[in-house]
Amino acid sequence: MFAPRIARPAANRAAGYSAMLHRSSLRSVKGMTASPCSLQAGIASPRFISAYGYTQAKVLTYSKYGEPKDVLKLHKHSIAAPSGTQVNLRLLATPMNPADINQIQGVYPSKPPFETTLGTAEPAAVAGNEGAFEVISTGSKVSNLSQGDWVVMKQTGQGTWRTHAQMDESQLIKVDKEGLTPLQVGTVSVNPVTAYRMIKDFCEWDWLRSGEEWLIQNGANSGVGRAAIQLARVWGINTLNIVRDREDTAQTEELKQDLYGLGATAVITESELLSKEFRPMVDELTHKGKQPIRLGLNCVGGKNAAAIAKVLAPDSHLVTYGAMSKQPVSLPSGLLIFKNLIFDGFWVSRWGDKNPQLKENTIRDVFDLTRAGKFKDIPVQEVKWTWDKPDSELIQEVQGTLSGFRSGKSIFVFEE
Ligand SMILES: NC(=O)c1ccc[n+]([C@@H]2O[C@H](COP(=O)([O-])OP(=O)(O)OC[C@H]3O[C@@H](n4cnc5c(N)ncnc54)[C@H](OP(=O)(O)O)[C@@H]3O)[C@@H](O)[C@H]2O)c1
Numbered sequence: 001m002f003a004p005r006i007a008r009p010a011a012n013r014a015a016g017y018s019a020m021l022h023r024s025s026l027r028s029v030k031g032m033t034a035s036p037c038s039l040q041a042g043i044a045s046p047r048f049i050s051a052y053g054y055t056q057a058k059v060l061t062y063s064k065y066g067e068p069k070d071v072l073k074l075h076k077h078s079i080a081a082p083s084g085t086q087v088n089l090r091l092l093a094t095p096m097n098p099a100d101i102n103q104i105q106g107v108y109p110s111k112p113p114f115e116t117t118l119g120t121a122e123p124a125a126v127a128g129n130e131g132a133f134e135v136i137s138t139g140s141k142v143s144n145l146s147q148g149d150w151v152v153m154k155q156t157g158q159g160t161w162r163t164h165a166q167m168d169e170s171q172l173i174k175v176d177k178e179g180l181t182p183l184q185v186g187t188v189s190v191n192p193v194t195a196y197r198m199i200k201d202f203c204e205w206d207w208l209r210s211g212e213e214w215l216i217q218n219g220a221n222s223g224v225g226r227a228a229i230q231l232a233r234v235w236g237i238n239t240l241n242i243v244r245d246r247e248d249t250a251q252t253e254e255l256k257q258d259l260y261g262l263g264a265t266a267v268i269t270e271s272e273l274l275s276k277e278f279r280p281m282v283d284e285l286t287h288k289g290k291q292p293i294r295l296g297l298n299c300v301g302g303k304n305a306a307a308i309a310k311v312l313a314p315d316s317h318l319v320t321y322g323a324m325s326k327q328p329v330s331l332p333s334g335l336l337i338f339k340n341l342i343f344d345g346f347w348v349s350r351w352g353d354k355n356p357q358l359k360e361n362t363i364r365d366v367f368d369l370t371r372a373g374k375f376k377d378i379p380v381q382e383v384k385w386t387w388d389k390p391d392s393e394l395i396q397e398v399q400g401t402l403s404g405f406r407s408g409k410s411i412f413v414f415e416e
Contacts, residue, residue, distance in 0.1 A: 053081035055088055055136070057164035058387070060394060061124035063114060065106025069399040072104065072127065074391035077118045082139040085169045089151065091385070091414035093186035094131030094160040096401045097223070098322070103127070104398075110349055112157050126159025127398075129349075131412075132175070132186035133165065142169045150177040152189050152363070154356060156349040163385065163414050173360055179371040183380060183411065191223035192366045192375070193359060194321060194348040195297075196231055202317040202344060203295040210236030214286060216311065217297035218242040218270070218304050219324060221255060223378050223409060226262055227366075228297060230375050233263030240285060240293065242304065245269040246405065262376060273307050282311045289313065302327025314339045321346045379408030386415050 057079050062071040082088045102108035104127055114123035135149040145151065151172040153160065158171065175185050205213060215232055219225050220241030232239045241264045246252040256267040266285055272278060286293060292313035298305040299322030309318050309331055318341060320329055335341045352359040369375040383397045394412075401410050 054078040055164050057162060059118060059162035060127045061120055062104050062127060063122040063124045068101060068104050069395055072395045072398060074394060075118060075120050079164055079166045082137055082166060084139045084141045086139040086166055087135055087142055087145055087169055087172060088137045089133035089165045089167060090136050091163050092132040092134055092182035093411055093413050094128050095187050096398055096410040097129065097190055100128055101401060110157050112159060126162055128160035129156040130186065130189040131160035132182045145169055145174055150175040150185055152185060155353060161412060180367060182413065183377055184370050186411065187223065187378060188363050188366055190348055192227040193362050194346065195224050195227035196362050196366065197351060198297055198319050198321065198346050199228060199231055199295065202319050205237060211238065212291045214238040214240055214291060214293040215295040215297065216240040216293050216308050218308060219299040219322065220259060220267065222299060224299060226378055229259060229262045229264045234369060234374055238265040240265065241267045242270055242273050243267060245271050270304055274303060278307065300325045301329050305329045306331055309335055309341060312341055317342045317344055319344045319346050380411045381408045382413050383410055384415050385412045
């Protein structure tokens with residue numbers, strides 16, 4: 001029934017380590033600006049740029065909260081040629097993450113302001129929180145970017161579900177695109193950074209015990225979960241991974257094999273986690289606790305999270321970063337009293353606003369691992385966003401992310 005695979009790659013001790021807990025407050029984010037036209041910009045694609053230097057753009061906006069199918073609208077507008085430190089951008093790829101949907105539903109703590117700067121009939125916010133963009137033109141005072149460069153947004157909440165955008169240079173991180181794809185760049189800022197920081201910042205790993213310490217996580221096939229598996233593997237940490245049971249055993253086995261392929265040490269289903277067999281499994285894997293489980297990562301909640309907490313070693317952290325089951329985390333008091341477990345939350349948006357340079361460094365580390373073949377792409381369902389694509393099709397794709405088991409993350413890829 002249960003066949004763990006022990007993968008013991010050499011630990012990358014040189015990767016560096018800092019044991020810090022980051023708690024900070026969220027800074028407000030700037031929206032896109034539409035500025036008066038100036039004709040100093042370079043031109044990447046004549047089709048979208050008028051004789052007066054205006055770029056034609058389409059953008060998915062919402063003016064009230066609700067289900068994506070009810071509130072999202074495709075809005076067309078013009079973007080002036082950039083002036084000063086402004087940069088005009090073209091979308092390469094932007095994912096549809098759970099947080100993006102929650103934001104549209106109005107149940108996410110960060111709420112981009114509803115504004116009229118794009119000329120919408122009602123004040124509107126632009127959906128999407130991360131993505132890869134290409135620079136198509138720059139203002140005269142832009143110092144670090146030029147046409148053809150790839151960038152990601154420094155902060156979440158700036159609106160990435162748009163074919164084109166105008167941002168200030170200070171809002172952008174330049175990416176060394178060598179050896180990278182739009183998919184890899186467009187999905188780096190949220191999930192890999194979240195996994196990376198949770199593993200590094202919430203546990204003082206004993207690097208001398210490489211391959212003898214564990215982390216346990218649910219939602220292991222999510223973008224964050226896949227990143228955690230791969231980073232832990234590089235850093236010599238074993239992973240015990242929980243996934244939801246599929247409709248039949250063949251599909252479940254296929255999913256398990258998928259995660260073993262990323263370097264997972266053990267993969268079990270949620271029903272195994274909640275069964276009587278779970279404790280003996282953990283004893284077997286950890287040699288009766290001689291190899292401690294020192295970190296728990298929880299994006300599910302409910303009974304699942306409680307079961308994970310119960311097998312953590314004393315003084316460990318359970319970090320909650322999502323609530324996919326919508327069930328509260330309810331924990332036995334003894335875990336706090338007798339095991340001194342520490343229960344934390346992590347939110348990459350707040351952490352990134354507080355630690356902008358560390359965020360850039362983290363992104364660069366992930367890109368280095370990607371180029372080295374140690375960080376594989378997440379499975380995706382590409383949604384081609386062509387200029388003529390009807391709004392109903394784009395919006396349907398967003399709504400579809402809420403339905404059942406998914407074979408990959410949906411991602412808008414802009415094609416001119
Ligand atoms: N706090 C932060 O800073 C932060 C950053 C990034 C992500 N997150 C959160 O992390 C979670 C995963 O995000 P992601 O972008 O990595 O996800 P993703 O790649 O879109 O995958 C979604 C994951 O959620 C699971 N899931 C869906 N519905 C579920 C349910 N009812 N019960 C249990 N699991 C369910 C899926 O499992 P199946 O395949 O079995 O459906 C899959 O593993 C989300 O809650 C997201 O909001 C938080």
